[in-house]
Amino acid sequence: MRQLEHVRETFSRGEVWSFMQPRPSSLELDVTHGTILYLEDVSVSFDGFKAINNLNLYIDAGELRCIIGPNGAGKTTMMDIITGKTRPDSGSVYFGQLINLLKLSEAEISQAGIGRKFQKPTVFEHHTVFENLELAMDGDKRVWPTLFAKLTGEQIDQIEEALEIIGLSEHLGKSAGSLSHGQKQWLEIGMLLMQNPHLLLIDEPVAGMTHQEMDRTAELLTSLAGKHSVVVVEHDMDFVRSIARKVTVLHQGSVLAEGSMDEVQNDQRVVEVYLGE
């Protein structure tokens, strides 16, 4: 019977078959409704374990959102789904109104304007700070244009501006491998900025940082919000409190609570999850 229903649905008069629908011709972002990222009913399981379970999450354009949750809540898996590293079993992920992220490759998602910073800082250790930013720069990244690419004055300005923002102007000629842990984290954020992303996904930016470095990072991230949308996954509650305007709590693969830091902290369910009864 279900199959019959399926057939009826497919051939109903109002149905527009998916292959007939126009594909968006470009990766132009449309945020006319004020929301930049939609995750709806997303589920994914690994060997029967539901890492993400009917997750619904909406990120507004220009907001700074913190995502917290105990270990195994699905924070990193969620990032993997958005960046195309993991494909969900069901659900839909849209970037703006038009771009279906589930149909794009990792490189295409990055070109569409989603930048990701990994938990462990990964910069190109053998390149200088300047070269790291140059490589990350937005532009034609196909093989032949890259072979003949020359830096224009404008691009150099752009790199210097990013160096200014992340506070590494004095170190531009240093090899990235010789930077301190905190500096590497900032360099990586700088590399994200060079891609002119609309949405920044940042995974545990202050892990292993000193208090001073943490304060610098908080300043950096809050200054980025507005122009970009920023999603931060973090364990450190003090840090989250210092930057968060809106916090989402994930638990067992779905959203447990959402709101300001105070609201979330006073939510009984959240307290249970974190403190265990």
Place this chain on the structure above:
Amino acid sequence: MILIDILKKDRGGQIFLAVLLVTTVTVACLNLAVPESSVWHVSTYTVTLLGKYLTYALLAVAVDLVWGYLGILSLGHSAFFALGGYAMGMYLMRQIGDRGVYGNANLPDFMVFLNWHELPWFWYGFDMFWFAALMVVLVPGILAFIFGWLAFRSQVTGVYLSIITQALTYALMLAFFRNEMGFGGNNGLTDFKDILGFDLQADSTRIGLFVASAIALALGYLACRYIVNSRLGRVAVAIRDAEDRTRFIGYRVDHVKLWIFTFSAVLAGVAGALYVPQVGIINPGEFSPLNSIELVVWVAVGGRATLYGAVLGAIAVNYGKTYFTAALPDLWLFALGALFILVTVLLPRGIVGLLRRREATQ
């Protein structure tokens, strides 16, 4: 102008090209202009030997480009070298004409011997030099392109990739050993007479091939240096150091690998094509996996990711090989093995790294 641009920051390259130029001119003059009785005369045997080293050096540069800069340890590069060599060998076979042992103008000797009556289709066109020259570039290039397209698209990396490159060259070796393949079986192609109408035994032709090898090496070096200096070269190093990261900032890692790998295979093919007329034979032994491994040793000994280090390593190890296989033939393989271990343990950056360190301490 472009030349100055490429070599601006490459002191090792400047020294290497200067030495190459001086050596080539000197050797050519000492061979042609100085009478044989003089102590200063360089024998034609030495010229050919040096020419052979130069083609090895070009091959080593091609390997260094993919291993040193892109991080792909190819253990099958001698396959591309041998394919280039076979393309040239086929041209040279067709040039023999009716001067072969059987005097058959239409068929190479080994086909007459196998009782074949007409030329197989894949030998068509090889009587023309331009066609053979095109095949020298196309055959290794297309093979590398198809192989790379399959391997890099499915993100095969590291040891697994090394193993399948090794399998590739081994499979080709077994195929070329078969008489039915039409490439002369285990005897390969030999007994060449002349190239472009010049007698291969003549001193002047030998010098011509030697100079051509030197020019090919210089051009190959400059092309690789240009790639390495470009942003594409920096992307290659980025792929070597952090492949996932490079993918996330929007580069098509598989495409970058594919193009550089293919270019490297073409260079190897050209090296093979220059090698064959100088040594006078090409047989399936050139596909042997051992050759590919030895080739990696040259690059490791010279110093990875420097390009000129590869040249240095290729020439040093092959000189050692020529010397040891004559003086102490049984010891050569042990010496090669010991060399590889010593370099890996004591000199991870090869001879070039040693020279640089000495320079830094002074």
